[in-house]
Amino acid sequence: MIMKTVNTVGIVGYGAYIPMNRLRASEVNRVWGGSGTPIEEKSVTAMDEDAVTIAVECARYAVKRGKIAPKDIGAVYVGTESKPYAVKPCGTIVAESIGATPNVMAADYEFACKAGTEAFQTCIGLVSSGMVRYAMAIGADTAQGRPADALEYTAACGGAAYIFGRKPDRTIADLEGSYSFVTDTPDFWRRGREMYPRHGSRFTGEPAYFHHVISAAKGLMEELGTEPGDFTYAVFHQPNTKFPIKAARTIGFGMDAIKPGLVVPFVGNTYAGSTLLGLAATLDVASPGDRILAVSYGSGAGSDAFSFIVQDEIANNPRLDPPVSVFINRKRYIDYSLYSKLRGKFIK
Amino acid sequence: MSVPRYWRETRYRYRLIGEMCTECGAIFFPRRAVCLKCGSVELEEYKLKEIGTVATWTTIRNPPEGYEKYAPYIVALVELDDGVMVLTQVVDIEPEEMKTGMRVEAAFRKVKEDGSSGIIEYGFKFRPIIE
Amino acid sequence: MRRVAIAGIGFTKIREHWSKSLKDLFAEAALKAFEDAGTDEVDALYVSNMGAASLQGQLHLGAMMADTIGKRGIAALRVEAASASGGAAFREGVKAVASGYSDCVLVGGVEKMSDGIPAEVSATLAMSEDQEYTSYTGVTKIGLNALIHRHYMERFGVKAEDIAMFAVRSHENAVGSPHAQYPFKVSIDRVMASPMEADPIHTLECAGVGDGSAAVLLRPADEAKDDIIVAATSLATGAYYLSDRSDILTFEAVRQAATQAFKSADVSHSEIDVLEVHDDTTITGVISLEDLGFVEKGMGAEYVSRGDTTRGGETPTNTFGGLKARGNPVGATGLYQICEVALQLRQEAGPCQVEDANVGLAQSLGGLGSTCAVTILRRG
CATH class of the missing domain: 3.40.47.10 (Thiolase/Chalcone synthase)
Incomplete structure (x- = not known):
């Protein structure tokens, strides 16, 4: 919903x-x-x-x-x-x-x-x-x-x-709507007092990252009655360079839409900062009227999708x-x- | 490491707050009971400028207890744009790149930790201006 | 006010005294001072020390040392003014005798740095500064000196070597000094090739830390008997923070203490035959020479470099090696300086003797020049 x-x-x-x-x-x-x-x-x-x-x-x-x-x-x-x-x-x-x-x-x-x-x-x-x-x-x-x-x-x-x-x-930038998609999917975790996390290797992909990111993005767009072509930009959580590009293509976004926010190749995965940094880099180049889709992913697992519409204030x-x-x-x-x-x- | 002693100073250290004499306008950092210029005891909090110029600096290579893991680090006397001098670490720069007269801005950093179980102390340091 | 004389002096060699405690060192110096004076009569004791609270976890040194030297019952307390503790305690002793409160005062400084590892020693020395806004930055005492050292070079266009020559001169003077920690020569090349301690200060520009104790016995002056008269003692403070000084290359406390002492002793700079200054690093030695008034601001390094501070020079300075080569048992250092001036005036300085020394001055600095004690002694 x-x-x-x-x-x-x-x-x-x-x-x-x-x-x-x-x-x-x-x-x-x-x-x-x-x-x-x-x-x-x-x-x-x-x-x-x-x-x-x-x-x-x-x-x-x-x-x-x-x-x-x-x-x-x-x-x-x-x-x-x-x-x-x-x-x-x-x-x-x-x-x-x-x-x-x-x-x-x-x-x-x-x-x-x-x-x-x-x-x-x-x-x-x-x-x-x-x-x-x-x-x-x-x-x-x-x-x-x-x-x-x-x-x-x-x-x-x-x-x-x-x-x-x-x-x-x-x-x-004003919020148009948000959509969350959460299940109990243990693809990555860190137990208390452990210095490093563990993960399910390839299990982190299909049933975890892609399933949640795509479901949240599609859910939001459907509820808003929009499709990829209605968005100027899209940002997907960036654990590596490949995943967000693959998710974008699967949903129907081209490289032009995700490129401004794709910071991972030169920054890495900043975890809770990742989607937010990607959105910031996108807002840095956005113009009034642009619609931006931002979809996070958190292991364990879930995705939050947001649609923002850029306002005149960004230029003023x-x-x-x-x-x-x-x-x-x-x-x-x-x-x-x-x-x-x-x-x-x-x-x- | 005394927790109350750290806690008392957090807002001043986090936000670079000094004092201004309400009589003569002299600015001080850290805060003091009596104005050095006019002797007035009426001083109020003053938010310092967070940008300044390096007046002189050094590299600490043999740090005191509690600072070992940060070595080597740079300590400088920085003249803020409101004329106040502050003693501060300068970070995000190598000693070879340091220059007297360079412009720096306030950053928020970890200062020291009381081991792995004790309190973490944060405060201001300075760095080359990000623009 | 009564005139005050130094009746006896005693001190230990400065080194890492691994097998001796604070008490052992203090007793050795105090008993030597009694022996030198030919009496152990004493009614008050001032103990100068900086680091025992931190390095030994020890306070209450007054009662402890009075008991140690078998003088239970006397008035005793510790005097602390960072590395100026020795000079400051001496002044308290002089005041007690001069005022008539006491007739026979022992002033003894003691410091045992070797009980701490370097990081602890460094933290202890930095306790002279505001722990909340100065030491909090992680700056060391030598680091603070380095800030003024660099500024001095930049403002006056002085070469690093000229400032470093202060260390070379100190080591030249220490040769033959029986109590010095480092009684050997060090070349300027070796100083400049030594590692950086806090840029631009090299390790060999810094006073080493050593253990030692020095004591003097004071009593009212008796013209017939006494050879060393206290002509003046002064103590002044200056800006506590380096960050709010109108000029970071001037130690106002030194200027003020010097002015008072020269006036009260009624002597001029040219009458000072022997000078002991506080060179915890080379730059503080240079600035001390300037602010004491022996050389113009900005000319101190050249003064040293050209030889004016050697034993045969215009102002023989740090004649037993100073803090750099004699060693720096911090809280005791000011009293070593006073004992050394006394030795010079008694013409008992052996190979370190300055010919016909009649008047001497010792300057003791606490913190980054925020406390200064000046003592002028005269031959009786």
């Missing part, structure tokens, strides 16, 4: 952040003898970065972009599967750092790679109902990949934050924050030994 708001809710501001270190897939191959390149390179945190610092960076940019008073933000939700604390919210740190405390709701979401879009839906509901004026949803991760595992090539670090508001507040609002492309191009290559140091494989 499609989820629609009682009032028009839209994105008021958004911000992205990607750490500057990059590990090339070829470097992982050099160490472990592989030859595949699921992506070109992935982003890696500095020693003093974690999911919280990434969340704060994007939150600060989102506030700048939205040109709003932080005190007007009534909720801060952080979606992440790499919480620095098992118990203690990231959301409070973010809220404090942007100056949204103390009259603010704050919590963390976990749903593998789709925790960020879970936060979207909560924020949208809060704003639509009038409970809060603005709500902030963040997806940020410093994803873990076991050495030599397929995920080591792609598990990356980055995130994006979105502030939702209600018309007549100036919005840069001179931006104060760097676009996603700046973060993609801001990079420093590291070798596997420095990667191991930065990811706490020597000293935690």
